[in-house]
Amino acid sequence: MKKTIKSILISSGVVLAVALYLFLAANTVMASASVLKVGATAGPFAQILEAVKPVLAEENIELEIVEFTDYVTPNLALADGSLDANTFQHLPYFQRFKSDRNLDLVSAAKTIVIPIAIYSDKYESLSEIPQNSTIAIPNDPTNGGRALLLFEKAGLIKINDSVGINATILDIEANPRNLKFHEVEAAQTARVIPDVAAAAVNSNYALDLGMNPKEDSIYIEDADSPYVCIVAVRPEDENNVLINKFVEAYQSEEVRTFINQEFDGAVIPAF
Numbered sequence: 001m002k003k004t005i006k007s008i009l010i011s012s013g014v015v016l017a018v019a020l021y022l023f024l025a026a027n028t029v030m031a032s033a034s035v036l037k038v039g040a041t042a043g044p045f046a047q048i049l050e051a052v053k054p055v056l057a058e059e060n061i062e063l064e065i066v067e068f069t070d071y072v073t074p075n076l077a078l079a080d081g082s083l084d085a086n087t088f089q090h091l092p093y094f095q096r097f098k099s100d101r102n103l104d105l106v107s108a109a110k111t112i113v114i115p116i117a118i119y120s121d122k123y124e125s126l127s128e129i130p131q132n133s134t135i136a137i138p139n140d141p142t143n144g145g146r147a148l149l150l151f152e153k154a155g156l157i158k159i160n161d162s163v164g165i166n167a168t169i170l171d172i173e174a175n176p177r178n179l180k181f182h183e184v185e186a187a188q189t190a191r192v193i194p195d196v197a198a199a200a201v202n203s204n205y206a207l208d209l210g211m212n213p214k215e216d217s218i219y220i221e222d223a224d225s226p227y228v229c230i231v232a233v234r235p236e237d238e239n240n241v242l243i244n245k246f247v248e249a250y251q252s253e254e255v256r257t258f259i260n261q262e263f264d265g266a267v268i269p270a271f
Contacts, residue, residue, distance in 0.1 A: 036242050037064045039074040039086035043204035044114060044259075044267045045229075048250075049087070051258040055249040061242060071097075071140060071186060078232060079103045085243060087111055087250075090227035092165050093142035106238055107230040109247040110270040112259065115225060116146055117206065117217035118154065119190070120198040125218055126154050131177050133197035139183035144168065146227060147200035148181070154219050165226070203266050213266040228270045 036056070040046040046067050053063045066083060068074045074086040075097055089097070091107065098105050123129050137147035145167040152159045152167075158174035159167045169181050184192055189201045190209050203213040213220055221227075231250065237243050249255065251271040259269050 034060055034242065035062045035064055036246055037066060037082075037084045038246070039066045039068055039077055039083045039088065041068050041071070041074070041088040041204060043208040044112070044263060045088045045204060047262065048112070048255065048259060048267075051255050051262075052246070052249050055252050055254050056246065059245050059249070061245055063246070069187060071143075075101070075103060075105065075232065078105060078234065081234075084237065085231055085233045085246065087229065087231050089232070090114075090142075090229045092146075092227060093140070094230060094232055096142050104235055105232050106235050108233045108238055108243055109231045109251065111229045111231060111250060113225050113228050113268040113270050114203040115213060115221035115266070115268070116143070116150055116200055116202050116227075117213045117220040118150065118198050118200050119193050119206065119211065119217050121193055122197060123218065126156060126198075129156070129177065129179070129197050132180065133177065134180045134182050134195075136182050136184050136189050136192045136196045136199035138186035138189055138200065138202070140186060141166070141168070143186050143202060144183060146221075148172070150200055150219070150221055151179075207263070207266060212264070214264065 038049060040049050046065060049063065049065045056063045066077070068088065071089065071093070074083070074088050077083045078086050085108065094105070094107065097103070118126070120129070135151070138144050142165070145165050148157070148159055148167045148169070149165065151157050156177065156179060157172050160171045160173050163171045182196065186202055187205055189199045190205045190211065193199045198218070206213055206216070231247060233243055256269045256271070259267055
């Protein structure tokens with residue numbers, strides 16, 4: 001009987017030891033797995049992720065920020081599994097890009113609105129821009145269309161009503177000043193300002209060069225914009241616990257306060 005009890009105790013001890021080992025091993029694996037790799041372009045997108053980092057750290061999640069300098073690679077890297085998520089683009093661009101490239105990606109959350117604005121180092125207002133001037137706009141379809149709609153709203157051109165956000169230079173129906181629209185890569189629009197009469201620049205690139213969209217532009221997009229930026233993920237990760245924690249951290253009051261204080265209205269929280 002004593003032998004049986006002893007055997008039971010020994011067996012129980014072994015079971016408990018194994019259970020404890022498995023528990024600790026699982027926690028070790030979980031801790032090592034709690035690293036989230038998120039892509040962003042330089043400027044406010046990456047800066048905001050730096051503010052998200054400490055909020056996520058409180059949940060024992062390490063945020064690894066992968067910085068890009070273009071609008072193409074982040075989505076391709078997400079699709080091939082190199083990233084867990086990205087946050088660098090507005091919704092119309094995302095929808096068009098994934099359709100054109102046949103990528104299976106989804107939007108997991110809204111983040112910010114970064115208004116596009118018109119800049120010039122030659123003229124103080126749009127009314128001063130003379131006939132036959134050259135204007136720089138982004139060369140990708142979505143941001144190019146957004147820029148053209150901004151010039152239309154400013155009263156410089158008229159675009160075919162049927163095209164909406166898909167506007168291209170070919171859709172300009174009226175151009176009283178005969179403006180010449182020169183398409184360049186979005187990241188270069190701010191750099192060509194000295195070479196043109198005016199340029200439409202996404203605020204993340206303007207901020208990256210030390211320009212303040214509210215103070216330095218001669219015309220700026222309204223805050224009520226359909227071009228809200230998003231967190232993109234693969235469909236199978238849309239309800240992933242780490243992704244949900246990331247979204248919660250991004251949309252926290254700490255991050256909202258950082259955005260408002262750091263960018264002073266040039267970047268607007270969309271949550």
